[in-house]
Amino acid sequence: MSYLKIDHAGKTFPASGGRENVVLQDVRLDIAKGEFVSVIGHSGCGKSTLLNMIAGLTETTSGGIILEGREVNAPGPDRAVVFQNHSLLPWLSVYDNVKMGVQKVFGRTKTKAERHDWIMQNLDLVQMGHAAHKRPGELSGGMKQRVGIARALAMEPKLLLLDEPFGALDALTRAHLQDAVMEIHARLGNTMIMITHDVDEAVLLADRIVMLTNGPAATVGEVLEVPLARPRDRIRLASHPDYVRAREAVLRFLYERHRFVEAAE
Known part of the structure; x- marks a missing residue:
C-alpha cells in the first residue's frame, strides 16, 4: 500500500452561466514514504489546486486522496504547507x-x-x-x-507540502534554501511534495518529477524518475549525464505542451 495515494482525483469549480470549470481530472499518483516529489507544469494547470487538495484545504470533486489508509477530507497537522508568501x-x-x-x-x-x-x-x-x-x-x-x-x-507532519516556496527570492538565497531543504530531507527522511516552475530546482531536489498537462482538465502527463544519488551537489551535478538527461526530458515535455497551447490559440 502506498503512503499517499491520489486516486482518480478531480476538481471542478463553478463558472459563470451555470457552467463548470474542470481544473483537474483523473489525477492518479502513488507516493512512497520519505519520497521527495516535485510537481511541474505550465501556469494555470492546477498545480497549487492539487497541493491544496492534498493539504485538505480544497475538497476533491471526484476521486479521493488517501494518506496512510485514511481519506483526506479536511486540513490537519499531519500535512503542513509552506507557501511562497x-x-x-x-x-x-x-x-x-x-x-x-x-x-x-x-x-x-x-x-x-x-x-x-x-x-x-x-x-x-x-x-x-x-x-x-x-x-x-x-x-x-x-x-x-x-x-x-x-x-x-x-x-x-507526515507530509511537508511546498508551494513554490522560493519563487519570490533572489537566485543566491534560493540556492541556499534549496540546499537547506535537501539537508532537512536527508536528516529527517520526511515525505515532501513541492510545486515549482523551475526545471533545475525540480531535478536537483526530487526523486521523481510529476509533469501535469495543460489546463483545463489537467492530469498527470508524465512521471520522471531522477536517478541521482544523494547527497547532491549542484556544482558537480551541472554536467552529470543523468542530470542533463532529466533536465532535457522535463524541458521537452514543457516545450511540447507550450506548442499545443500556441496551436490552439
Whole structure:
C-alpha cells in the first residue's frame, strides 16, 4: 500500500452561466514514504489546486486522496504547507510564530520545557535559532522562509507540502534554501511534495518529477524518475549525464505542451 495515494482525483469549480470549470481530472499518483516529489507544469494547470487538495484545504470533486489508509477530507497537522508568501504573523516573534503550531499539536503531550526545546530544535534546524526573538519585519525574505519551514516542521507532519516556496527570492538565497531543504530531507527522511516552475530546482531536489498537462482538465502527463544519488551537489551535478538527461526530458515535455497551447490559440 502506498503512503499517499491520489486516486482518480478531480476538481471542478463553478463558472459563470451555470457552467463548470474542470481544473483537474483523473489525477492518479502513488507516493512512497520519505519520497521527495516535485510537481511541474505550465501556469494555470492546477498545480497549487492539487497541493491544496492534498493539504485538505480544497475538497476533491471526484476521486479521493488517501494518506496512510485514511481519506483526506479536511486540513490537519499531519500535512503542513509552506507557501511562497511566508505568512508569518508580523506582531509575533520568530519564536512565537513557531510556538503557535507547537502549542496546538503538542499542548497536551509535551511539557512546557519540552515544547521550548522542540521549538528551538526546529529553528536551529533551519539555522534561525539566533533570531528567535526577532520579529518578521527584521528579517530578510530568505530568513522568513526559513522560519516558515521551521514552523511547518515543528508540527511533525507526515507530509511537508511546498508551494513554490522560493519563487519570490533572489537566485543566491534560493540556492541556499534549496540546499537547506535537501539537508532537512536527508536528516529527517520526511515525505515532501513541492510545486515549482523551475526545471533545475525540480531535478536537483526530487526523486521523481510529476509533469501535469495543460489546463483545463489537467492530469498527470508524465512521471520522471531522477536517478541521482544523494547527497547532491549542484556544482558537480551541472554536467552529470543523468542530470542533463532529466533536465532535457522535463524541458521537452514543457516545450511540447507550450506548442499545443500556441496551436490552439
